[in-house]
Amino acid sequence: MSATPEMLPTREAEAVLQRPGVLRLLLRNRLAVTGGSLLLLLLVCAAFAPLIAHQNPNGIHPSVRLQPPSAQHWFGTDDFGRDMFSRVIYGSRVSLEVGALVVLFTSAAGILFGLVAGYFRAADNVIMRVMDALMAIPPVLLAIAIMASLGPSVGNVVFSLTVGYTPQLARVLRSQVLVLREVTFTEAARSGGVGERRIAWRHVLPNAMSPVIVQSTVTFASAVLSEAALSFLGVGEPPTVPSWGNELNDGRPYMVTAPWLTIIPGLAIMICVLAVNLLGDGLRDVLDPRLRNS
Amino acid sequence: MANFLVRRVLSIIPVMLIVSAFVFLLIHITPGDPASYMLGSSATPAQVRALRIELGLNQPMYKQFLVWFGAAIHGNLGESIFMGIPVTLAIWQRLQPTFLLTLLAVVFEILIGVPAGIVAASRRNTWVDQTVMVLSLLGLSMPSFWLGLNLILFFGVDLRILPVAGYITLARSPWGAFRSLLMPAFSLGFINAALVARMTRSSTLDVLSQDFVRTARAKGLAGPRVLWRHAFRNALLPVLTAVGNSFALLLGGLVVTEQVFAIPGVGQLVINAVNERDYPVIQGALLYIVTLYVIINIVVDLVYAVADPRIRFS
Numbered sequence: 001m002s003a004t005p006e007m008l009p010t011r012e013a014e015a016v017l018q019r020p021g022v023l024r025l026l027l028r029n030r031l032a033v034t035g036g037s038l039l040l041l042l043l044v045c046a047a048f049a050p051l052i053a054h055q056n057p058n059g060i061h062p063s064v065r066l067q068p069p070s071a072q073h074w075f076g077t078d079d080f081g082r083d084m085f086s087r088v089i090y091g092s093r094v095s096l097e098v099g100a101l102v103v104l105f106t107s108a109a110g111i112l113f114g115l116v117a118g119y120f121r122a123a124d125n126v127i128m129r130v131m132d133a134l135m136a137i138p139p140v141l142l143a144i145a146i147m148a149s150l151g152p153s154v155g156n157v158v159f160s161l162t163v164g165y166t167p168q169l170a171r172v173l174r175s176q177v178l179v180l181r182e183v184t185f186t187e188a189a190r191s192g193g194v195g196e197r198r199i200a201w202r203h204v205l206p207n208a209m210s211p212v213i214v215q216s217t218v219t220f221a222s223a224v225l226s227e228a229a230l231s232f233l234g235v236g237e238p239p240t241v242p243s244w245g246n247e248l249n250d251g252r253p254y255m256v257t258a259p260w261l262t263i264i265p266g267l268a269i270m271i272c273v274l275a276v277n278l279l280g281d282g283l284r285d286v287l288d289p290r291l292r293n294s
Numbered sequence: 295m296a297n298f299l300v301r302r303v304l305s306i307i308p309v310m311l312i313v314s315a316f317v318f319l320l321i322h323i324t325p326g327d328p329a330s331y332m333l334g335s336s337a338t339p340a341q342v343r344a345l346r347i348e349l350g351l352n353q354p355m356y357k358q359f360l361v362w363f364g365a366a367i368h369g370n371l372g373e374s375i376f377m378g379i380p381v382t383l384a385i386w387q388r389l390q391p392t393f394l395l396t397l398l399a400v401v402f403e404i405l406i407g408v409p410a411g412i413v414a415a416s417r418r419n420t421w422v423d424q425t426v427m428v429l430s431l432l433g434l435s436m437p438s439f440w441l442g443l444n445l446i447l448f449f450g451v452d453l454r455i456l457p458v459a460g461y462i463t464l465a466r467s468p469w470g471a472f473r474s475l476l477m478p479a480f481s482l483g484f485i486n487a488a489l490v491a492r493m494t495r496s497s498t499l500d501v502l503s504q505d506f507v508r509t510a511r512a513k514g515l516a517g518p519r520v521l522w523r524h525a526f527r528n529a530l531l532p533v534l535t536a537v538g539n540s541f542a543l544l545l546g547g548l549v550v551t552e553q554v555f556a557i558p559g560v561g562q563l564v565i566n567a568v569n570e571r572d573y574p575v576i577q578g579a580l581l582y583i584v585t586l587y588v589i590i591n592i593v594v595d596l597v598y599a600v601a602d603p604r605i606r607f608s
Contacts, residue, residue, distance in 0.1 A: 133312035136584050136591075140546030141564070145317075145580050148568040149324045221435070228437050229550045235568055248440065255443060256451050266440035274435035281431075 025286040032282025038275035046092040053086035057242040066258045076260045078250055084261065087242045088268050094243035095224050095272055098158055102223035103216050105162040110169030111205070111212065117170065118177025119200050128174070131167035139164030140226050147235040154237050161226055165219045172215045176208035210287040217280030221273045228269050244269050298599055306588050313584050314366065318359050320580075321573045327351075332375060332571040345375070349573075371578030376570045381578035385560055391461045392548060392559035395475050395482070399544055400537070402483025403490055408533060410487070411494025415502065416521050426491060433488030439550040442481035446554075449477060459556040478555040482547050486540040493536035497529040504528075531602055538594035545583055 026032045045052060061081035069076045075084035117127040134142070139161070146160035180186060181204055189199050230236035231245030239246055244265040251261025324331045329345040345351075350358050365372065371381035414426035450458035456477055462470030501507060502525050510520045549561035556562075560579055567575035 129308045130312055133309045133316065135542075136309050136313055136588050137316075137580070138542040138546035138583070138587065141549060141580060141583060144549060144564065144568060145320050145576055146323075148571070148576055149320050151325070225437050226546075229439060229547075232437075232439060233550060233553060233565055235565075248443075252443070255447060259447055262440070262443050262447075266437065266443070269440065270432070270436045274431065277431060277435055 022286060026282060029282040029286055031278045032286065035275045035278025035280070035282060038271060039279060042092050042096060042272055042275060045089050046096050049089050049093060053083070053089040055083040055086045057086040057090040058082060058240065059086075066254060066261075068258070069260055075264050076258065078247070078258075078261055079254055084247070084264060087247055088244070088264055090242045091244040091247060091265065091268060092272070094154065094237065094241060095227060095269070098154065098161070098227045099220045099224045099272075099276070101158045102161045102165060103220045105158065106166045106169050106219050107212065107216055109162065109166045110173055113166070113170040114173025114212075115177060115200055115205060118174040119181060119196070119204070124174075127170070131170050134163065135167045135171075137164075139222065140229055143226060143230055144233065144235055147230060152234075152236060152238045154241065157227055157230060157236050160230075161223050164226070165222060169212060169215050169219060172211050173208055176211055177204055180204045180207055213287060214280060214284045217276050217283060221276045221280070224269065224273050224276070295599065299596065302592055302595055306592070309588060310585070314363055314581065315359065317577050317581050317584075318362055320577060321349075322355070328573065332573060334571075366578075366581060371581065372574035374567075374572055374575045376572050377575075381574050384563060384575060385579060385582055388558055388560050388563050390464060390559075391471075391475070391557050392552070392561065394464075394471065395479055395548065395552070395557065395559060396544060398472075398475050398479035399482040399486070400540075402480055403486040403540060403544075404537065405487075406484065407487035407490025407536075408494050411491040411533070412498055412521065412526060412529075414491065414495045415498035416517075418499065423495075426495070430488035430491045433485055434492075436485070437550075438481050438485045438547045439554045441484060442478060442551055442554045445477045445481055459554075461555075461557045461559075474555075474557075478551045478557060481554075482544060482551050485547065486537075486543060489540055489543075490533060490536050494529065494533045497532040498525055501525045501528045531598065534594060534598055534601065538591060541587060541590050545587055 026036070059082060061077070063081065064073070064077050065079050065081040067073055067077040067081075073083050073085060075088055077083055078087070113127050113131065117124045117131075137145075142164045143157070143160040146163060147156060150156040150160070177200075181199070186199055186203050189203050190196075194203075227236060227243070228245035228248065231241075231243050232249045234249060236245055237243050239250075247265040248262055251258065251265070255262050321328050327342070327346075329349065329351055330337060330342045333341055333345060350361060353361075362372070369382060371385075373380050374384055377384055410426045410430070414423040417423050446458050449456045457474050461474050464471045498521075502521075507520060507525055510524045511517075515524075548559070549564055551557075552559045552561035553565055560583065563575065564579045566572070567579065
């Protein structure tokens, strides 16, 4: 098989992120810069939440309940008189934490399963049948069912979403591996006496990473949206956790009299997911121009 | 074609087996004893014991699975613990709004997504294209239930032209049913339309850059004719895949949307069951939705095979 550029995600046998110029290309990409800056802003909010929001996100003040946005309470207050600005700022912690952890765990599991399935025929059938089965369950439903059994907690949300989103990642990686293990440079490595395991880790995996990284941004965005849906339904984090989904759920009964309680947390979710989607589109353009159309 | 169909149908057997095992195991990953978990802290030991026997929890796990699976294959998903009716009946009673909601959402998805994508592709890099792309990116980034809440505020509370929540059955008033599903279906459909628009745009762009399109233009065919007769038909396959894939998002989003709009459908049944820890209902409804999803996928594959003969022989 010849190593034509159309068949390979990348021509060089080196790690995607170490390839010179990726960062520079990213910085020149309008989508990536916009998304990256937004995400950075959210990260700052999450990291320095106590410095940005001076009021306790869980501090109850019955005298100022359901106040519209004002100089004192920028985003108003909820039915317990809790400061919504603080709650929304602290909410970024929950969403980013869940998103990041789900990406971390789905990547680890997806890479393991995808690599093993793509590389070892014997394991392929078993792993991919299980992945197919998991993919037959809509991720949010799967997460709801698992949460029903495990009970509400941030850790369980991360776990249930990881189960839901791993199959997609494993599938993406497997299809890459199937192509890459047959191409010239792996053949060259093989004829040079390099062991299969080393080929898998050092030659195949780094070259298969571009679509995995792009898929990870999709996973991040989906995880943030699903987490919000789970807590909105009351099966996500415990109700005391100031997450955007919980805030939407708390604000819903007052939707007509205090619309800021539902509009603002929803906007926060949208900005967060938009940031990740923009970054993902930019990464897609930079890492693999041919993926743009897929 | 028949061969393809048989192969495709057979391929769902392992999937459904594994899904069933997974759905069955759900009840067993609860912390502690499932029977006392389901009944809550106020249950007496005698009640717990009775439920254990009723659910067969006193038997070995493999036996429980075989009994449960055997019944499920015959269409018996057990009995709801709290409603006291068979799970299949509970699902059947709530099927109408869910079915119509899904249908209407898919109609919105296709009616908005496909034309938007084609128009964006044919006016590439103009303000039309950019507007479609920005709107679809926003659509992809917002929770569908939040869009639903905002629609309720605007059309239901401010303008008062649509009901804010609830469902009117077809038997009572078909027009009422349509009106009560309009907002929930739009909020679900719009999110998926965003996905479909992006896919349509990129696949149309792909086709527009191919030689036969240039030939069609070169021989003097009008722009719209090239776009709709030549390009669109060839761009349809990836769009079909996108529509098929969107069902996962749709069926998941259904649960939240039905909750927002207080629609008594299968999604609401799931959430009620989760809150009451009514496991037979959770398991049954989940298995039901997965079966539906798998069938939808087969139908999409079939349409795909009809549209593109190459698929059948691979």
